[in-house]
Amino acid sequence: xxxxxxxxxxxxxxxxxxxxxxxxxxxxxxxxxxxxxxxxxxxxxxxxxxxxxxxxxxxxxxxxxxxxxxxxxxxxxxxxxxxxxxxxxxxxxxxxxxxxxxxxxxxxxxxxxxxxxxxxxxxxxxxxxxxxxxxxxxxxxxxxxxxxxxxxxxxxxxxxxxxxxxxxxxxxxxxxxxxxxxxxxxxxxxxxxxxxxxxxxxxxxxxxxxxxxxxxxxxxxxxxxxxxxxxxxxxxxxxxxxxxxxxxxxxxxxxxxxxxxxxxxxxxxxxxxxxxxx
Amino acid sequence: xxxxxxxxxxxxxxxxxxxxxxxxxxxxxxxxxxxxxxxxxxxxxxxxxxxxxxxxxxxxxxxxxxxxxxxxxxxxxxxxxxxxxxxxxxxxxxxxxxxxxxxxxxxxxxxxxxxxxxxxxxxxxxxxxxxxxxxxxxxxxxxxxxxxxxxxxxxxxxxxxxxxxxxxxxxxxxxxxxxxxxxxxxxxxxxxxxxxxxxxxxxxxxxxxxxxxxxxxxxxxxxxxxxxxxxxxxxxxxxxxxxxxxxxxxxxxxxxxxxxxxxxxxxxxxxxxx
Ligand SMILES: Nc1ncnc2c1ncn2[C@@H]1O[C@H](COP(=O)(O)OP(=O)(O)O)[C@@H](O)[C@H]1O
Ligand SMILES: [Mg+2]
Numbered sequence: 140x141x142x143x144x145x146x147x148x149x150x151x152x153x154x155x156x157x158x159x160x161x162x163x164x165x166x167x168x169x170x171x172x173x174x175x176x177x178x179x180x181x182x183x184x185x186x187x188x189x190x191x192x193x194x195x196x197x198x199x200x201x202x203x204x205x206x207x208x209x210x211x212x213x214x215x216x217x218x219x220x221x222x223x224x225x226x227x228x229x230x231x232x233x234x235x236x237x238x239x240x241x242x243x244x245x246x247x248x249x250x251x252x253x254x255x256x257x258x259x260x261x262x263x264x265x266x267x268x269x270x271x272x273x274x275x276x277x278x279x280x281x282x283x284x285x286x287x288x289x290x291x292x293x294x295x296x297x298x299x300x301x302x303x304x305x306x307x308x309x310x311x312x313x314x315x316x317x318x319x320x321x322x323x324x325x326x327x328x329x330x331x332x333x334x335x336x337x338x339x340x341x342x343x344x345x346x347x348x349x350x351x352x353x354x355x356x357x358x359x360x361x362x363x364x365x366x367x368x369x370x371x372x373x374x375x376x377x378x379x380x381x382x383x384x385x386x387x388x389x390x391x392x393x394x395x396x397x398x399x400x401x402x403x404x405x406x407x408x409x410x411x412x413x414x415x416x417x
Numbered sequence: 418x419x420x421x422x423x424x425x426x427x428x429x430x431x432x433x434x435x436x437x438x439x440x441x442x443x444x445x446x447x448x449x450x451x452x453x454x455x456x457x458x459x460x461x462x463x464x465x466x467x468x469x470x471x472x473x474x475x476x477x478x479x480x481x482x483x484x485x486x487x488x489x490x491x492x493x494x495x496x497x498x499x500x501x502x503x504x505x506x507x508x509x510x511x512x513x514x515x516x517x518x519x520x521x522x523x524x525x526x527x528x529x530x531x532x533x534x535x536x537x538x539x540x541x542x543x544x545x546x547x548x549x550x551x552x553x554x555x556x557x558x559x560x561x562x563x564x565x566x567x568x569x570x571x572x573x574x575x576x577x578x579x580x581x582x583x584x585x586x587x588x589x590x591x592x593x594x595x596x597x598x599x600x601x602x603x604x605x606x607x608x609x610x611x612x613x614x615x616x617x618x619x620x621x622x623x624x625x626x627x628x629x630x631x632x633x634x635x636x637x638x639x640x641x642x643x644x645x646x647x648x649x650x651x652x653x654x655x656x657x658x659x660x661x662x663x664x665x666x667x668x669x670x671x672x673x674x675x676x677x678x679x680x681x682x683x684x685x686x687x688x689x690x691x
Contacts, residue, residue: 200526200690203530204529204530205526205529205530205687205690205691206690206691225532228530228531228532229532231530233526233527233530235523235526235527236523237521237522237523238522238523239522239523239524239526239527241449241453241524243452243453243456243457244449244452244453248449248452251445252445252446252449253527253531255441255442255445256442256445256446256528256531256532256533257531257532257533258438258441258442258532284456300527
């Protein structure tokens with residue numbers, strides 16, 4: 140894997156939507172993201188999988204130009220995130236980890252603000268907003284204040300906001316965290332539709348194995364800021380054994396497991412406890 | 418951050434600057450804020466309490482002292498523009514709290530990922546602070562009218578007062594935004610906000626003339642933007658009032674301070690989320 144991404148570095152392929160080159164971010168002594176090399180093709184749904192603190196949000200913040208890399212860089216939608224952040228911003232959509240739509244505005248007002256900030260011509264705004272609302276199934280709630288929305292509706296509104304300007308790449312930081320299973324499914328379906336209808340490239344972060352398995356064409360498993368392994372979910376599982384799950388993949392390559400809330404559990408420790416008890 | 422390449426980043430892109438886009442984006446931000454404000458105006462009315470206390474209680478008591486040299490105008494008329502400036506200061510200086518709140522909600526992240534000019538995001542906030550200031554002005558005019566303070570009601574002085582109030586609001590809200598970007602948490606901000614407001618108020622000509630101040634205090638008063646805001650308001654708002662420094666001088670000082678603050682704030686705002 141390492142070698143493959145090294146080779147890709149020199150030849151930037153036409154259909155590459157995201158390519159990172161030794162992307163690194165330090166916070167003081169701590170290296171939150173450590174020389175990451177990933178390559179995402181146009182139209183892919185790519186997952187960054189890892190427990191809390193693995194460096195997922197920091198990676199997304201760099202790719203969306205919110206945070207400067209300490210070293211290394213990335214090409215997103217054809218532009219360098221360090222040299223041409225303004226060009227990158229025009230071509231991406233972003234849904235942060237928190238439910239970030241403005242609760243004191245209506246759904247439509249949230250979208251209108253985005254439309255204006257993205258320099259959408261006045262003649263196009265209404266049509267684009269209607270399109271996005273319809274796509275996310277929010278036509279009937281558009282005039283309600285967002286603080287009356289459910290978590291799932293807010294997430295869909297944020298997706299509407301992020302897709303409004305038809306970005307080339309969509310970045311979603313833990314898009315289904317805190318959602319009930321039904322709302323989660325709806326978000327997955329909408330993401331698949333976005334890819335199908337607009338050929339959007341989607342990069343999501345998650346610590347949810349099921350989400351990674353069901354939704355992503357390709358995965359990079361992050362562990363303590365590094366890419367532990369990269370590949371299609373099926374390949375990653377097959378490499379370990381015929382009945383292996385992504386949990387097994389994770390445990391194998393990182394020596395730890397991700398627990399329900401997204402924290403680590405040391406596999407070896409659990410095992411030794413079991414053997415002692417047994 | 419370490420290599421030269423990474424420092425070049427803040428210089429922005431090769432995109433040519435469009436004033437029309439800048440204005441549109443600022444107005445879009447200001448408009449959203451105004452909608453929110455009008456939807457929940459309780460805060461505005463609660464802000465009316467303090468100026469009422471100052472004018473009705475402090476003002477009426479101190480008018481009897483007659484020890485404060487206010488020239489040919491009454492003490493109440495003298496302090497009325499000062500109280501307006503104070504309420505502009507107090508309602509704008511806690512603006513940073515709202516910004517930190519928006520950061521914690523991820524709203525700031527979303528604004529910063531958009532291709533909007535960073536300066537327009539900052540300027541848009543100032544526009545909405547300006548609206549708050551206008552409502553403060555309205556409240557003070559009403560109180561002053563009810564108390565029969567000798568207010569000047571000619572349209573051009575009122576217009577002047579409103580413009581000065583917007584500029585003052587923009588200055589203090591942008592200053593507040595800068596503090597928010599530095600301290601980043603609500604708790605620390607509240608601490609600093611409390612520490613700043615009263616000194617800014619007392620080290621100014623809001624409720625007593627500069628001539629009464631000891632030398633050391635005068636130095637602070639002279640570098641305090643509130644002093645120049647009060648000076649404009651005192652020249653415009655009341656009958657027979659006059660500006661000690663002259664309107665041109667005040668406007669140039671306040672304008673320069675604001676321009677400086679906007680440049681700093683545009684640089685710091687993107688670091689709020691880091
Ligand atoms: N602004 C920051 N200052 C200092 N440390 C940070 C900051 N942001 C993230 N970190 C640290 O970097 C590591 C990665 O964080 P993050 O990218 O948020 O992880 P994830 O999103 O995978 O949970 C964590 O150890 C976190 O504490
Ligand atoms: Mg995270």
